[in-house]
Amino acid sequence: MFLEIEHVVIRYPGSQATHPAVDDVSFTLQAGEIGVLIGPSGCGKTSLLRAIAGLERIQGGRVRIAGQALSEVGGGRPLHLPPERRQIGMVFQDYALFPHLTVAQNIAFGIPHLGRAARQQRVAEMLDLVGLGQVAQRLPHQLSGGQQQRIALARALAPQPRLLLLDEPFSNLDVDLRERLAQEVRAILKQASTTALLVTHDQLEAFAVGDLIGVMYQGRLQQWDDAYQLYHRPTTRFVADFIGHGVFTPARIVDSARGPVVRTPLGDLIDLQECPLPSAYPAGECDVLLRADDIVHDDESPVKARIERKAFRGSEFLYTLRLASGEQVLAHVPSHHDHSPGEWIGIRPEVDHVVTFPRGMPA
Incomplete structure (x- = not known):
């Protein structure tokens, strides 16, 4: 297994909640697979994504990538590898593009360690991957929302992360654009052979993108399965009620x-x-x-x-x-x-x- 989430628990200091934000969650992803976490607001999916990125500390369990422990609590001294050492890319809800930099400069921002020629080549590869080579010298505000999202994806992929995390990446887009862009993002990730985990509250997005989908409720992972199984063979009443009509x-x-x-x-x-x-x-x-x-x-x-x-x-x-x-x-x-x-x-x-x-x- 490539990504391993084992019995992860997340609690927030001072929280009055009757259950942890993330409560004993376990699942795995193979290299090259795309996983999706879906559920209602407050179910813990974003907290879990942030913990994988290293932005939140876990209070129990373990997070591993390619056999390397990134976070671990229990059975010894706690381990928390800082975000910058995890080789994980992240695409945020608001794209987080630098408004004063061109598209090419935004993509190049995360690869300063490469020489100039290698950096230019990598930027060109990423622009070609997302199908936007013609906008390299434009500024972000000159692009549509869908184009900005693809540039944010290209920037996150440029450093060749071991894992890509996407937090509600389509929520700022028009409804008609979301499913089409979700399918495009899936194609891009598959072409790049990138292992990815996405968080969303939209079932159509989850079905369009994910190889495996996890339904969360009150901090617990109700079912981790493909879309067909979730729809036709739900294992809990919540999944049966939440998925489909x-x-x-x-x-x-x-x-x-x-x-x-x-x-x-x-x-x-x-x-x-x-x-x-x-x-x-x-x-x-x-x-x-x-x-x-x-x-x-x-x-x-x-x-x-x-x-x-x-x-x-x-x-x-x-x-x-x-x-x-x-x-x-x-x-x-x-x-x-x-x-x-x-x-x-x-x-x-x-x-x-x-x-x-x-x-x-x-x-």
């Missing part, structure tokens, strides 16, 4: 001739490979996760639901529906099915991954 519906697992089925207000869900046994919960009673893409609009279905709200998403609507029995579900419906709030439509479940949790269990 979905609801929890009361259900009961029962035995049938075909094996265990999950009995819901929309009908029986059958997944012989992933459906839990009835004995997994008292009397088989549980909550089942129903994603918006698990619910199919079907006029022939005997199950009807009333449209409470709808949100236009271009190619589809996100309908919020209420069953006659009172349960609420969500559904993605192609936008040419333009029904009005208050209408009743037919729906049926089409669930490929049955995900259940104890009845009424908090996140």
Whole structure:
């Protein structure tokens, strides 16, 4: 493993919080992988990023890169390598470009140890990598927000850091630009074979950039996995609720001739490979996760639901529906099915991954 985070704990002096800012967090990244930490404000993701950079001290655990301990507490004398000795690059939320320096001078700022010719060559390589060779002599204020972000990335990559950290790098950009730039940044990092860890609160950014994504809540890492697993096989109720669109519906697992089925207000869900046994919960009673893409609009279905709200998403609507029995579900419906709030439509479940949790269990 290249980056190893082992049982890291961070506490802030004088904090009245009932739990540490970062509470026993562990995960790993292979060389060349891109990781993303995502979660609500105050979940500890930025604190953890700063600790990896050496800007915060840990109170427990260990941070290692390529086998070298950078921070370590427990089992001996505490170790804290200062930021300048970690060979870690960082891209900040506000880009932090020097306004009085040209683009080329900004990129060259972190590589003064190189000779003039080598420095110029490295700047040219970085500009080519981010596709902005034509703006080398411009000042930062003459660039768009997306261009400034790519220059900040080029400057961070110029010294060839062992690890690159990115703290909310797209939050200052227009919504329409974020996902496109996130994909561009991923391509740049992959082309440079750079190991990176990014912090964001935006799921689309996380999915666009990350090989592995960690969902944090109240200082703890809930799940460290790829986007597919987080969406379809969440291991905690918080992850299930935080990622994507979905609801929890009361259900009961029962035995049938075909094996265990999950009995819901929309009908029986059958997944012989992933459906839990009835004995997994008292009397088989549980909550089942129903994603918006698990619910199919079907006029022939005997199950009807009333449209409470709808949100236009271009190619589809996100309908919020209420069953006659009172349960609420969500559904993605192609936008040419333009029904009005208050209408009743037919729906049926089409669930490929049955995900259940104890009845009424908090996140």
